[in-house]
Amino acid sequence: MTLPQLFDLTGQTAVITGSSRGIGKAIAHRMAEHGANVVISSRKADACAEAVAEINAAVGRTAAVSIPANIADKASLQALVDASVARFGQIDALVCNAASNPYFGPQAGITDEQFNKILQNNILANHWLINMVAPAMRGRKAGSITIISSLGGLKGSPVIGAYCISKAADMQMARNMAVEFGPDAVRVNCIAPGLVKTDFAKALWDNPEILKSATRGAPLGRIGMPDEIAGMAVLLASPAGGFITGQSLVIDGGVSIS
Numbered sequence: 001m002t003l004p005q006l007f008d009l010t011g012q013t014a015v016i017t018g019s020s021r022g023i024g025k026a027i028a029h030r031m032a033e034h035g036a037n038v039v040i041s042s043r044k045a046d047a048c049a050e051a052v053a054e055i056n057a058a059v060g061r062t063a064a065v066s067i068p069a070n071i072a073d074k075a076s077l078q079a080l081v082d083a084s085v086a087r088f089g090q091i092d093a094l095v096c097n098a099a100s101n102p103y104f105g106p107q108a109g110i111t112d113e114q115f116n117k118i119l120q121n122n123i124l125a126n127h128w129l130i131n132m133v134a135p136a137m138r139g140r141k142a143g144s145i146t147i148i149s150s151l152g153g154l155k156g157s158p159v160i161g162a163y164c165i166s167k168a169a170d171m172q173m174a175r176n177m178a179v180e181f182g183p184d185a186v187r188v189n190c191i192a193p194g195l196v197k198t199d200f201a202k203a204l205w206d207n208p209e210i211l212k213s214a215t216r217g218a219p220l221g222r223i224g225m226p227d228e229i230a231g232m233a234v235l236l237a238s239p240a241g242g243f244i245t246g247q248s249l250v251i252d253g254g255v256s257i258s
Contacts, residue, residue: 006240010035013088014237015080017071017129018098020047022198023148026226027095027233029055032063034234039084041069042098071098071125072117081132090140093237094133096126097148099166107161115162122166123173130177130188138184144237145181147174148229149190151252159210167192171248178246187245191232194252196224219254 014031018024020042028038032055040048040055048066055064065087069080084091100121103114130145137143152160153167170190177188195214215221229251235241236249250256 007234007238008035009093009234009238012036012092012237013039013084013090014093014095015039015041015084015091015133016095016097017041017069017080019095020044020051023193023196023226023229024095024097025051025055026230027097028064029058030227030230030234031093031237032056032059034238036063036093036237037088038064039080039087040064040066041080043068043070071121071129074128077125077129078132081129085136090136091133092137092143094130094143094145095148095233095237096129096146096170098125099148099163101160101163103162104159106158110162118162118166119169122163123169126170126173130173134177134181134186137186138181141185143186144241145174145177145186145188146233146236147171147188147190148233149174149192149248151192151194151250151256153190153192153248154250154256174248175246182245187236187241189236189241189244189246190248191229191236192248192250192252193229194224194250194255196226196229198226214255215253217255217258218252219258222253224251224253 014036016024016028019028019040032038040051045068048068052064052066067083070076103110147170149170150167152164153171157164174188174190
């Protein structure tokens with residue numbers, strides 16, 4: 001059975017940062033299922049290799065390759081782009097998923113070093129990587145860029161304030177770049193997940209009081225799973241998402257409307 005054409009990624013190459021686990025790995029897995037070649041990238045080579053083996057075994061072909069990179073290092077990101085192009089010829093879809101949150105607590109307690117790391121890894125690294133990939137996409141008049149933001153970019157928080165600031169900035173980055181790149185048919189969007197059961201968010205969902213607060217009054221009454229974010233990333237990279245740009249698409253089980 002062939003995939004419906006609207007969601008077919010056959011022939012595309014997708015680079016996904018932070019894709020050795022959690023939401024990033026789920027996105028890579030589902031993009032590979034829909035026909036794409038996927039570049040698995042995170043700081044740890046062994047974790048990337050494990051994700052590659054898992055995805056290739058699941059889809060029954062060599063769809064995934066490992067190209068480790070450190071998002072805090074501009075040269076490392078350029079090496080990721082160069083190696084991806086050398087391996088596959090071009091990058092059709094970029095998913096900026098990797099992010100940092102080294103501090104959990106009131107805004108007054110965060111150190112300058114921690115705040116700078118959040119801004120560096122969650123905003124500046126995305127700016128670097130997008131501008132490394134976008135020129136070739138614009139030259140071909142085709143391409144999709146997706147930033148994994150957060151519901152936190154739309155709400156205040158007493159414990160992850162700096163992270164929320166960075167995710168709001170990602171939403172504005174997507175809007176700005178959608179305006180810039182739109183005439184060349186390159187689309188830029190954000191996905192804004194609510195609380196999802198990943199290792200990254202464990203400090204939130206592993207705390208019974210925070211979990212209760214996060215799901216109280218939510219229409220679906222639960223937190224999300226990585227695969228429930230991955231489907232939107234597939235849509236945004238596929239022909240089905242061809243008229244979507246500059247948006248921050250919230251996937252939160254209804255928390256924001258209840």
